[in-house]
Amino acid sequence: MVTINIDGRTVEVPEDTTILKAADQAGVWIPTMCHSEYFEPYGVCRLCSVEVVRGKRSRIVTACNYPIRNGMTIHTNSERVKWLRKVIMEMLISRWPNVKVVKDLAERLGIEKSRFTSLERDESENACILCGMCVNMCNDVVKANVLGFAHTGIERKVVRPFDEKTDQCIVCGSCAHVCPTGHIKMVLEDYRGKKSEFTLGPKTPIYVPTLQAVPRVPVIDAESCIHFQTGGCENCAKVCEPNAINYKMEDEIVEIDVGQVLITTGFDLFDASPMAQYGYGRLDNVYSSLEFESILNSTGPTGGNIVMKNGKEPRAVGIIHCIGSRDTNHHAYCSRVCCMYALKFAHLVRDRTDAAIYQFYIDMRAFGKGYEEFYNRLLDEGVTMIRGKAAEIVEGAWNENGDPSLKIRCEDTLIGKFREIPVDMVVLCNAMEPRKDSDAIRRLFSISKSPDGFFLERHPKLDPTSTATEGVFIAGCSQGPKDIPDTVAQASSAAARILSLISKGEVEIEPVRAMVQDEYCSGCKICNNMCPYGAIEFIEEKKISHVNEALCKGCGTCVAACPSGAMTGNGFTDEQILAELEGLML
Amino acid sequence: MAFEPRIIGFLCNWCSYTGADLAGVSRIKSAPNVRILRTMCSGRVDPAFILKAFQLGADGVIVMGCHLGDCHYQEGNYKTIRRLPFLKRLVKDFGIDPRRLRLEWVSASEGDKFAKIVNEMTEEIRQLGPLKLTVHREIERAIAQP
Numbered sequence: 004m005v006t007i008n009i010d011g012r013t014v015e016v017p018e019d020t021t022i023l024k025a026a027d028q029a030g031v032w033i034p035t036m037c038h039s040e041y042f043e044p045y046g047v048c049r050l051c052s053v054e055v056v057r058g059k060r061s062r063i064v065t066a067c068n069y070p071i072r073n074g075m076t077i078h079t080n081s082e083r084v085k086w087l088r089k090v091i092m093e094m095l096i097s098r099w100p101n102v103k104v105v106k107d108l109a110e111r112l113g114i115e116k117s118r119f120t121s122l123e124r125d126e127s128e129n130a131c132i133l134c135g136m137c138v139n140m141c142n143d144v145v146k147a148n149v150l151g152f153a154h155t156g157i158e159r160k161v162v163r164p165f166d167e168k169t170d171q172c173i174v175c176g177s178c179a180h181v182c183p184t185g186h187i188k189m190v191l192e193d194y195r196g197k198k199s200e201f202t203l204g205p206k207t208p209i210y211v212p213t214l215q216a217v218p219r220v221p222v223i224d225a226e227s228c229i230h231f232q233t234g235g236c237e238n239c240a241k242v243c244e245p246n247a248i249n250y251k252m253e254d255e256i257v258e259i260d261v262g263q264v265l266i267t268t269g270f271d272l273f274d275a276s277p278m279a280q281y282g283y284g285r286l287d288n289v290y291s292s293l294e295f296e297s298i299l300n301s302t303g304p305t306g307g308n309i310v311m312k313n314g315k316e317p318r319a320v321g322i323i324h325c326i327g328s329r330d331t332n333h334h335a336y337c338s339r340v341c342c343m344y345a346l347k348f349a350h351l352v353r354d355r356t357d358a359a360i361y362q363f364y365i366d367m368r369a370f371g372k373g374y375e376e377f378y379n380r381l382l383d384e385g386v387t388m389i390r391g392k393a394a395e396i397v398e399g400a401w402n403e404n405g406d407p408s409l410k411i412r413c414e415d416t417l418i419g420k421f422r423e424i425p426v427d428m429v430v431l432c433n434a435m436e437p438r439k440d441s442d443a444i445r446r447l448f449s450i451s452k453s454p455d456g457f458f459l460e461r462h463p464k465l466d467p468t469s470t471a472t473e474g475v476f477i478a479g480c481s482q483g484p485k486d487i488p489d490t491v492a493q494a495s496s497a498a499a500r501i502l503s504l505i506s507k508g509e510v511e512i513e514p515v516r517a518m519v520q521d522e523y524c525s526g527c528k529i530c531n532n533m534c535p536y537g538a539i540e541f542i543e544e545k546k547i548s549h550v551n552e553a554l555c556k557g558c559g560t561c562v563a564a565c566p567s568g569a570m571t572g573n574g575f576t577d578e579q580i581l582a583e584l585e586g587l588m589l
Numbered sequence: 590m591a592f593e594p595r596i597i598g599f600l601c602n603w604c605s606y607t608g609a610d611l612a613g614v615s616r617i618k619s620a621p622n623v624r625i626l627r628t629m630c631s632g633r634v635d636p637a638f639i640l641k642a643f644q645l646g647a648d649g650v651i652v653m654g655c656h657l658g659d660c661h662y663q664e665g666n667y668k669t670i671r672r673l674p675f676l677k678r679l680v681k682d683f684g685i686d687p688r689r690l691r692l693e694w695v696s697a698s699e700g701d702k703f704a705k706i707v708n709e710m711t712e713e714i715r716q717l718g719p720l721k722l723t724v725h726r727e728i729e730r731a732i733a734q735p
Binding site: 445446449451452453454459471472515533535536556557558559560562563564572575577580581583584585587588 | 624659663
């Protein structure tokens with residue numbers, strides 16, 4: 004630690020701190036223009052010049068990169084410094100009189116007029132003031148090395164290689180972020196450019212997936228993170244105080260011993276793009292229900308405002324039910340939740356916009372507690388209900404003037420007429436379908452699926468959470484489409500079933516087990532290879548096989564294979580089955 | 590009186606028996622000729638049981654298990670798929686038409702498939718007529734165990 008004196012104030016700072024940092028600690032302001040905490044001091048604007056006195060000698064240095072030495076006396080406001088700043092500032096405002104940062108700084112330093120006349124005078128408000136922040140950012144932080152200076156003197160300017168569009172640029176936006184004048188701008192060509200599961204809009208490479216995410220910690224999108232493209236940046240790690248950011252983290256497989264498993268793998272949303280008649284993915288402003296949900300979300304891409312791609316409020320919104328459900332070409336079942344969330348959508352659209360709302364339904368299924376009442380309330384709110392599944396969505400005109408909009412074609416089965424309804428936005432109520440990898444999960448736990456593809460419960464009425472496999476339970480949409488109250492009820496029931504087994508401390512197993520009758524066993528070892536669980540071991544001393552009852556699951560494959568009839572299965576012995584056969588043939 | 594075939598069905602507990610149950614619960618009509626015998630796994634079906642069934646007067650035998658890869662016991666049905674072709678060759682020697690013996694995969698969700706197979710099998714056996722077995726003693730010897 005060394006002691007120095009800045010403008011009469013004494014501060015103690017570590018050696019080699021820059022004067023700028025020491026002054027900051029002492030509460031002394033030094034003007035800067037090219038300095039940023041992101042990269043190393045650059046020292047080109049010279050505005051941070053201060054006077055350093057050591058002994059009898061005094062000299063002018065730049066505060067941003069001059070290291071502190073013991074016993075320094077620093078003047079940031081001496082006549083000599085003021086004179087120097089004035090010259091620099093006057094040169095700046097003579098060239099860029101309308102740039103806000105330059106004007107503000109000049110005002111703060113009390114400089115009103117410039118004595119100079121610049122040949123390169125630029126009247127624009129966001130002219131490039133050649134501070135070099137973007138260049139430093141690109142080269143030091145991002146390490147993409149795209150931006151650089153070309154030419155010297157009054158012709159100096161910031162350029163990309165050969166002053167052309169370049170693939171080297173990773174479009175990270177760091178240069179635009181640090182640019183103090185707004186000379187560099189990011190132009191978003193399409194805010195739906197990046198496909199994402201939950202959000203529609205742009206986001207930073209490090210983000211919290213949703214506000215409801217559990218655990219609520221940020222994740223890094225390696226595809227757009229600067230660090231994973233150039234190896235540079237690491238700003239998030241620098242600012243993270245608990246050092247929680249680890250760029251080397253990778254997926255790992257952890258093995259945990261458990262006695263019971265609850266499968267709640269949920270559902271996948273039906274992809275409507277193969278149904279070309281609805282134009283999902285082809286027509287603008289045709290959204291899936293999950294996308295529309297994220298538009299409605301106050302932390303979503305539009306801040307909860309219901310707007311179209313062009314930023315305008317829709318004049319009419321069409322909500323189409325049963326996309327992929329109750330449709331023998333896709334899923335024969337009813338997805339159960341769509342009617343009610345479609346009504347919720349209508350309610351929120353009515354609440355937030357003046358848009359007309361059309362619901363295209365096959366049957367309204369307001370089945371739960373308070374649901375029918377909500378449906379009636381929606382009818383009073385003035386939502387137009389059209390009974391009939393929409394046939395097609397086409398690009399059309401809003402009115403005779405040819406104002407572009409979408410058009411929904413459908414048959415209104417209540418009035419028996421074909422209708423064409425102009426709307427600006429369409430929301431598709433996609434079906435819930437089994438997860439794409441549910442078959443792999445199913446095989447892992449040896450459980451079955453029902454004809455719709457969801458996991459099969461042991462009994463549809465009396466045992467809706469357990470499965471054919473002991474200790475494996477299912478809940479939520481992995482078992483079938485259901486809404487939140489039903490999911491909570493089923494999951495709680497499954498959790499209670501699991502806890503009851505845990506508190507009991509022991510598990511009752513089926514008594515069906517294989518057993519070796521020692522006196523008949525010839526020690527041929529055929530059964531040893533039959534068992535998929537490795538439950539049969541060969542006892543060398545006795546030269547016979549033995550069944551480990553804890554491992555045996557009772558399938559009986561070994562019993563059928565035993566050539567000497569030594570293996571029997573409790574509950575399914577040869578005698579029992581043969582007696583059953585005889586009984587059947589009576 | 591018209592000939593009504595008697596068919597014995599060995600059904601595995603987890604897939605086919607549940608599938609047959611589903612056919613019933615779903616009120617799918619199927620021929621009543623198949624008499625079902627439940628085993629824990631199709632791998633438990635000892636070839637001797639099938640021969641015994643024929644000997645006791647069954648006109649046909651059908652073994653049903655989980656689809657390959659879906660076995661509740663991981664690979665019991667692979668054992669079955671290895672045993673049954675041998676047995677089909679064997680029953681020919683006893684003068685039994687191998688069409689009277691069938692192996693099918695029916696999952697717990699395939700109630701309709703169960704009904705379809707049962708109807709098909711019953712019809713086929715009806716065409717073949719009753720099984721007239723002359724080699725009782727030989728079968729007895731084949732299935733005899735020490």
